[in-house]
Amino acid sequence: ETGVTQTPRHLVMGxxxxxxxxxxxxxxxxxxxxYKQSAKKPLELMFVYNFKEQTENNSVPSRFSPECPNSSHLxxxxxxxxxxxxxxxxxxxxxxxxxxxxxxxxxxxxxxxxL
Amino acid sequence: xxxxxxxxxxxxxxxxAANLPCNHSTISGNExxxxxxxxHSQGPQYIIHGLKNNETNEMAxxxxxxxxxxxxxxxxxxxxxxxxxxxxIVRVLNxxxxxxxxxxxxxxxxx
Numbered sequence: 001e002t003g004v005t006q007t008p009r010h011l012v013m014g015x016x017x018x019x020x021x022x023x024x025x026x027x028x029x030x031x032x033x034x035y036k037q038s039a040k041k042p043l044e045l046m047f048v049y050n051f052k053e054q055t056e057n058n059s060v061p062s063r064f065s066p067e068c069p070n071s072s073h074l075x076x077x078x079x080x081x082x083x084x085x086x087x088x089x090x091x092x093x094x095x096x097x098x099x100x101x102x103x104x105x106x107x108x109x110x111x112x113x114x115l
Numbered sequence: 116x117x118x119x120x121x122x123x124x125x126x127x128x129x130x131x132a133a134n135l136p137c138n139h140s141t142i143s144g145n146e147x148x149x150x151x152x153x154x155h156s157q158g159p160q161y162i163i164h165g166l167k168n169n170e171t172n173e174m175a176x177x178x179x180x181x182x183x184x185x186x187x188x189x190x191x192x193x194x195x196x197x198x199x200x201x202x203x204i205v206r207v208l209n210x211x212x213x214x215x216x217x218x219x220x221x222x223x224x225x226x
Contacts, residue, residue: 002158043159043202043216090158103149104214106158 003027004107006091012113013081021076021110023091030096032074033104034066037088049074050097081114088112118142119203124221133190135220137203140184147206148179149214150188152199159202159216162188198224 004025013019025032034046048056049068063085065077074091088111092104120138127133139148149164163170163177165186170177176189190197202219 002160004158042218043214045214092158103161103164104159106160108156109158 002105002107004091004093004105006089006107006110008110009108010111010113012115013078014115015081015083017081018077018079020078021089021091021112023074023076023107025072025074025091025093025105025107027093027095027105029093029105030071031094032068032071033092033094034074034076035090035092035106037090037109038084039087043090047076048097055097078112081112083114086112086114118205118215119217121201121203121217121220123218124223126223126225127190127193128225129195130192133193133197133222133224135188135190135201135203135222136185137188138185139203139205142183142205145207148177148183148186149204149206150175150177151202151204151214151216152197153202153219154196154199162201164206193222193224195224195226198222 007022011019031050033048036044036046045058046060047066052068063080067075088109090109091107094104118139118141147164147166150162151159152162153159163172163175165177165179179186200219200221202216204214
């Protein structure tokens with residue numbers, strides 16, 4: 001138990017569906033992250049939020065839309081996804097950005113399958 | 116691109132020390148070496164980090180060579196639960212604080 005929860009744990013959706021992934025951290029952290037992990041590929045950073053402000057968008061297609069209403073919650077809204085978007089989506093949080101002790105705490109991930 | 120090189124996979128007998136090497140020959144002076152691991156179907160977990168000196172915590176030890184071009188993560192008494200992918204990461208200490216994951220080393224602990 002890392003203090004970062006993600007729901008749902010598994011999601012199957014069609015290409016025309018709209019769904020959202022939710023992440024919540026109970027650690028009092030200020031920075032939150034979305035990562036994508038495809039089969040046999042390294043973890044890819046997607047978005048970074050610090051104090052609810054987006055500080056990083058790593059060239060992510062617009063069919064992925066993040067939302068950070070407060071420092072404890074992070075959403076990833078999905079629409080018109082493609083089968084190649086099937087992956088494990090991981091949320092992480094850290095106390096802040098930069099600094100030497102800002103290790104990130106990861107949630108368990110949402111396993112997404114796009115049909 | 117990841118700035119580290121790690122073996123693709125390693126085996127270690129249960130109860131023995133697991134030594135995982137990492138090369139980071141282009142590391143710069145303000146970059147720290149971090150280790151994370153990812154157990155199957157879970158998110159990555161922070162293990163340890165260091166700059167120049169060797170470090171030890173309740174999970175592992177980190178040995179960094181004097182020239183800082185390589186390091187070794189040591190799990191002193193490996194258990195089956197240590198089977199995971201281990202990522203060696205060089206972190207740039209700037210405001211962006213990106214963690215760039217490579218492919219890591221898949222460690223199999225053998226009973």
